[in-house]
Amino acid sequence: MSPLLETKAVWQRFGGLVANSDVSIAVEPGEIVGLIGPNGAGKSTLFNLIAGVRPPTQGSIIFNGEDVTRLPAAERCRRGIARTFQVVKSFETMSVIDNVIVGALVRTTVMREARRKAHEVLEFCGLDARAEVPASDLIPSEKRRLEVARALATEPKLLLLDEVLTGLTAKEAEKGVELVRRVRASGVTVLMVEHVMEIVMPLVDRAIVLDLGKVLVEGKPADIVRDPKVISAYLGDRHAVGA
Numbered sequence: 001m002s003p004l005l006e007t008k009a010v011w012q013r014f015g016g017l018v019a020n021s022d023v024s025i026a027v028e029p030g031e032i033v034g035l036i037g038p039n040g041a042g043k044s045t046l047f048n049l050i051a052g053v054r055p056p057t058q059g060s061i062i063f064n065g066e067d068v069t070r071l072p073a074a075e076r077c078r079r080g081i082a083r084t085f086q087v088v089k090s091f092e093t094m095s096v097i098d099n100v101i102v103g104a105l106v107r108t109t110v111m112r113e114a115r116r117k118a119h120e121v122l123e124f125c126g127l128d129a130r131a132e133v134p135a136s137d138l139i140p141s142e143k144r145r146l147e148v149a150r151a152l153a154t155e156p157k158l159l160l161l162d163e164v165l166t167g168l169t170a171k172e173a174e175k176g177v178e179l180v181r182r183v184r185a186s187g188v189t190v191l192m193v194e195h196v197m198e199i200v201m202p203l204v205d206r207a208i209v210l211d212l213g214k215v216l217v218e219g220k221p222a223d224i225v226r227d228p229k230v231i232s233a234y235l236g237d238r239h240a241v242g243a
């Protein structure tokens with residue numbers, strides 16, 4: 001099976017700063033992949049390159065067999081890449097349902113159809129009871145789910161989740177984990193940036209660790225958490241196994 005997403009030798013420079021350096025990763029259809037790494041490792045930069053915020057300085061991004069490197073975010077969304085934002089971007093004064101309808105309108109121009117889709121997605125995300133309230137009335141964990149709902153309403157093949165489980169209570173995070181599992185079960189591939197290793201590791205099939213803009217290591221969560229290079233990158237050399 002060919003990967004759903006590939007980054008090929010991707011570089012992102014900001015002036016003299018190299019935020020992504022020769023990053024080649026692949027995500028297979030049906031996977032949940034975690035993109036992790038210490039602060040400043042280049043996770044958000046890579047995420048933005050995949051979502052289409054900007055083209056990379058160098059390298060290419062292949063999605064579903066097509067080169068999307070130069071395509072804007074809206075066109076990538078039409079092709080099946082949807083994302084959530086670390087800082088929740090919902091339209092605060094609009095109702096929850098209207099926020100989701102904005103996503104659904106990527107696939108249809110018929111309002112009735114968009115509304116039906118939005119209700120379906122809100123139900124899937126456990127937010128249907130909140131459909132008519134303004135987005136500003138939602139508590140933080142509900143806002144995260146609204147972000148997921150808005151992205152799902154665009155009917156993506158690949159869902160990019162940017163720290164949707166960070167900053168939640170244990171119970172909320174558990175519900176979030178369950179939602180991500182259901183998203184995958186519905187046929188959507190997931191690439192997620194997360195800080196909290198304890199939450200993300202039991203959830204993902206595979207983790208890719210970035211450090212200093214490069215892929216440090218990738219593999220199964222059980223191997224990643226024991227890898228001395230990963231321990232060292234997160235905690236500093238003196239904590240590395242065998243150091």
Ligand SMILES: Nc1ncnc2c1ncn2[C@@H]1O[C@H](COP(=O)(O)OP(=O)(O)OP(=O)(O)O)[C@@H](O)[C@H]1O
Nearest residue numbers: 014017018019037038039040041042043044045046
């Ligand atoms: N638009 C930008 N202009 C200049 N430098 C940037 C820009 N975006 C990111 N950087 C720099 O690139 C490096 C990687 O940042 P990035 O936000 O991708 O890391 P991260 O792994 O997502 O970090 P965090 O976990 O703290 O969110 C950092 O040094 C950051 O300051």
